[in-house]
């Protein structure tokens with residue numbers, strides 16, 4: 461059997477590894493930190509930095525295909541690896557999604573709606589940007605932001621200096637505040653031969669900037685549901701994407717607005733583990749090894765809730781509940797804001813959507 465190389469050994473790398481094992485593949489995880497969640501399930505783990513060219517070469521030598529659980533892999537490491545083994549999803553998806561300015565420009569060029577945005581290279585740039593995009597708006601670092609980190613809201617112009625200092629000198633973009641009724645995401649997959657399959661859109665609620673729950677079915681009418689799936693397919697096709705992608709959307713009366721894309725399995729797709737025959741992790745593995753995509757049709761209503769920090773105290777009670785499937789990441793220390801696991805609460809579907 462083939463060996464799948466996974467860059468990143470967090471919970472997403474761990475669940476990808478489990479899915480790969482279940483299909484008979486071996487996994488080799490590359491991760492700079494010691495004892496990451498994936499280390500307990502992967503067949504092999506290399507603990508080295510992305511600057512360690514020898515370690516990267518050795519890693520590539522043991523695998524047949526390389527994938528990743530996060531989008532911020534240094535370019536130098538990608539340059540080295542791509543000469544040795546196929547990287548799926550490919551470089552274009554990483555290039556586009558590593559930088560919010562590139563990402564939003566790409567989406568706009570595809571004819572999709574985004575929040576109004578402007579480049580903020582420096583302090584003077586913010587003044588100009590605020591003239592184009594007035595408050596309320598959100599200043600975001602172009603790179604490395606996640607879980608709402610690296611963002612500052614500008615409710616009125618007097619908030620600008622504080623917002624700018626929050627960026628700590630990093631290049632940023634200013635986004636107009638979208639007044640959405642709710643947030644949804646589409647977990648979409650594209651196979652090696654170009655077929656696309658989307659999971660049913662999920663409705664996302666954030667708490668303190670971190671995903672709190674994903675509920676399926678989402679509140680969407682038939683035409684919004686169709687739009688969501690079509691726009692996700694458009695993005696994957698444009699990138700000649702191979703693998704699973706998370707597409708985050710704002711629902712507004714003017715249509716669906718794309719917030720951001722993540723070129724990997726996505727937290728808002730964890731419900732698929734108990735709501736579909738083939739979940740997002742298996743779908744991703746199938747895609748990158750060139751298998752046909754599996755049946756991702758939803759057979760249950762699901763509420764996925766993240767277990768963050770102290771939520772771990774609820775696990776003994778949750779595992780007694782018949783409708784709960786508990787997933788834990790094997791992290792030793794429960795720190796505030798740290799994703800420790802999630803629970804999928806399932807109900808047989810009352811209204812199949814397709």
Ligand code: ATP
Nearest residue numbers: 575598605606607608609635636637638666719720
């Ligand atoms: P993630 O953990 O999903 O990667 P992130 O740190 O990359 O998050 P975003 O997804 O850009 O950040 O923003 C986090 C949340 O902030 C969004 O889900 C949404 O609730 C809110 N938000 C972001 N941008 C806007 C906007 N332009 N208008 C209104 N709300 C926004």
Ligand code: MG
Nearest residue numbers: 605606607720
């Ligand atoms: Mg993000």
Ligand code: MG
Nearest residue numbers: 607708719720
């Ligand atoms: Mg987001």
